[in-house]
Every structure is written in C-alpha cells, then in structure tokens.
Amino acid sequence: MLFLTIIDDDIIRNHLETMFILYSKELVYASHSILNDLYEAEDVVQSALIKISNHIDENTDIKSRKTKGLLVLIVRRLSYNIYNQRKRRNEISIDTIDQSLFDNNLFNPELNILRSEDRKKISSIMNKLNSSYIDILTLKYTYDYTDCEIANLLNISEGNVRTKLSRARKAFQQVLGGDLND
Template identity: 35%
Template sequence: MSIYLAMIESSDDKSKFEQIYINYRQTMFYVANSILKDEHLAEDAVHQAFIKIIENLDKINEIKCPKTKGFIVIIVERTAIDIYRKRRRQYTIPFDEVIFGAEEMAAGADRSFEEVGNSSIAAAIAMLPINYSSAIKLKYSHGYTDKEIAKILSISEENVRKRIARGKKRLAKILEEMEINIYD
C-alpha cells in the first residue's frame, strides 16, 4: 500500500485511499479473479485498478456507499477485461472459460437501481454486454459526464456516446421482451 500512498500528495487523499483499499481490495480481487480465473493476473488487475482509482480519487466523495462500490467494481472489471483481451491475443483460450459475473454486477453495482424500485431495469442492464452496461451505469446510476466516463474506461467521448445510445436501444429491446413498459 505504501507504493500507492507515495503516488498521492495530500494527507486527506491518502486517508481516503487507505479506507478504499481496506474496504474494497477483497471485493476487487474477487471480481478480477471471476473474470480472469488466475490469481496472479487478478492481482495485476487489482493493482492497475488501484492506480486508476488514484487518478480518479477526486470523484469519490463517500467511501461506503453503493455509488463508490459500483464505481470501483466497474474500474476493476474493465481492467480485468483489458488484461483478458491482451492475454487472449497472446494465447488462445476458449471463451467459455471466462465468466463475466453478471450476477455479481446485478447484486453489487446495480444496487442503487434496486433501491429506487427498478429491479427489472437493473436485471435488464445486467443482461447488456459489459461495454454498454458499464457506460450506462456510470452515466445514469453514478452521474458521471461523458468526458469522465471516457477517462475511466480509456475510450473517446464519441465512443462513450455511441455505447450509451446503442446500450439504450438494446435495453429497450430487452425490456420489451420482458414485457416491461418503462413509460407507465
């Protein structure tokens, strides 16, 4: 942890990061390991995710809240998926060996949706591909701007807008198939 703390200048941010580290490191490892199925790669993903969290530390206000947990889970998921993709390019691994943890996403990151009574929408969002659901959750559940989402996901702002638009279309189709009218 001292390596991470050396990257942070203010003592308030150091304290905030220590609390994040203590509260979320095991959750982050679990999420990364569920995607990568390799403890060493999961540790690498958690390390890279902590660096991204340090870069975005100003976006975290309250440590123990669903918004923060969702933010951290999305960062570690995206980092683990990036590592998986790099590894897949190097070695051929059957796709069915990788489980992206839709149940954990629905149970953890979408909790704020469920708290307002939209568990059907949360379930539908969990059914979206990860690139769409991440952008939608960051935008509508966590309130980040397109620019902030682009930085978090390491993509362009235009790509963020496209993912959100495409995700909304897919979400509407999923809700239609589930026979849920969001306009009631």
C-alpha cells in the first residue's frame, strides 16, 4: 500500500487503507473482468482509491453501500477507459499494418532513411522544449488522446489543454524555425 504515502492527511489515509482492506478483492475482480489483466486491475484499484480521496473526509462512513458503490463505479469507469484506449491503439496498429502492406514505398530504403532522419530531427527539437510541452504534444500526437482525455490525465481543464497545445505548437515551430536558419 505504498501508493497511500502520497496522501498527507492521516485520517484520509487510514480510511483509504481500511477501504483497500475491505474492498480490494472485489474491486480487482471487477476491473479484471473488464481488462483481463491482473496487474493493470490492481493499478486501477489504486488509482480509484486515490481519486476517491478527494471525495471523502473524516466523517465519511467507509463501510456504507454509497461509498462502496462509488468505488466500484470509479473502478469500472477507469477500467473501461483503459480498455477503450488499448482497443483504439490496437485498431490504429492494425490499420497502419494494413496500409503498410499495400504501401509500395515500404521497402524503399531511401524513404526509410528519410523517415528515420525525420524522427531523429523531431526528437532533437522536442528535447529543446519545456517538459510540459513535450508531455502534452506526446499525449496528443503520439498516443492520439483527445483534449478531454489529456485534461483528465493531467488534472487540468480542456481549455487549459487547448491553450498549452497551442503554446507547445508555437514553441515547436520556433525551435524548428531556429533550426532551419542555422
């Protein structure tokens, strides 16, 4: 239960520890039935407990059906989110593979070298950016997350995500422009 060390309030931490002891088997089972991955299911349960920490206080009845129901709801929602992300990544990979099978340029060594050089250049440009810009650009363009998903992951508003993306793109263009002038 190392994950509980991030909770500063002792009462909340004790509540979460008790909830983990009481409900973890059921919650892991619920998550595992969706994800079919025990380790990921355990991670989801820990994330759910951390998320619920914002909604409980010292007066919360942790043995109530309402609290257990909220936990189950959070675990199921997180599990479905992970499942859908995994599914979407697999679909993208299959589509990419299908397209590349019919791509005549796939076996063109010159084109492969150019692609490799482009990746290296993009990587070197990204390393010159602020780490928060790197994170948000990676989530958006490498992992294809929506603005809403990025907002949930980073615990910021969607408007803030759009603003950061805009600033990150401008910073990327400035670094790219600087490289072109060198």
